Amino acid sequence: MHVTRIRLPAGEFTAHFSERGLARLDFPSGKQKLVPRTEAPDDIARWHRLTEEALRRTLSGKEPAVLPPLDVSAGTPFQQRVWGALRRIGVGRTMTYGQIAGAIGKPKAARAVGSACGANPIPVLIPCHRVLAGDGSVGGFSAGLKWKERLLASEGITVAR
DNA sequence: ATTTACAATATGA
DNA sequence: TCATATTGTAAAT
Numbered sequence A: 001m002h003v004t005r006i007r008l009p010a011g012e013f014t015a016h017f018s019e020r021g022l023a024r025l026d027f028p029s030g031k032q033k034l035v036p037r038t039e040a041p042d043d044i045a046r047w048h049r050l051t052e053e054a055l056r057r058t059l060s061g062k063e064p065a066v067l068p069p070l071d072v073s074a075g076t077p078f079q080q081r082v083w084g085a086l087r088r089i090g091v092g093r094t095m096t097y098g099q100i101a102g103a104i105g106k107p108k109a110a111r112a113v114g115s116a117c118g119a120n121p122i123p124v125l126i127p128c129h130r131v132l133a134g135d136g137s138v139g140g141f142s143a144g145l146k147w148k149e150r151l152l153a154s155e156g157i158t159v160a161r
Numbered sequence B: 001a002t003t004t005a006c007a008a009t010a011t012g013a
Numbered sequence C: 001t002c003a004t005a006t007t008g009t010a011a012a013t
Helices: A042-059 A077-086 A097-103 A110-118 A145-154
Strands: A002-008 A011-018 A021-026
Touching: A002 A042, A011 A042, A021 A042, A077 A097, A077 A110, A097 A110
Parallel strands: none
Antiparallel strands: A002 A011, A011 A021
């Protein structure tokens, strides 16, 4: 598993790559993590560039032209279905937890969808921030509500009080 | 092996 | 408005 840093105006993200693709993305944490300096195979160097570009575009409210391969193999089947549904939400659009539940054929599993969103290893590129509670309020966010609001604002979405 | 806690929501009192 | 059943996972007991 290779770990690289991605410097952006918004801060320094940390990307984890498996041999299958991008497996995890961490928000800037304030403290610098030690990253073992290792030789990166060509595949990883390319994925790193794709990830950075996709992040830049998404953080500025644009559709990412290309995404690196995402390795979601660590997730349960249920989680993978939720994450798949999330990726179908367009830039600047939102859905509710209940709608996601319905979209994957389990209309009563809204709460479980919330759990799956929290377990999402690749925030931003898998847009867990575009999911709101049914009454229009924000819900929650594992990396902090501040980030969720910021991401939504960059896409022109205003949240109900 | 059970119980509990979550980033929900529809329903009935 | 409040209590409860439902649902998938992980973590605690």
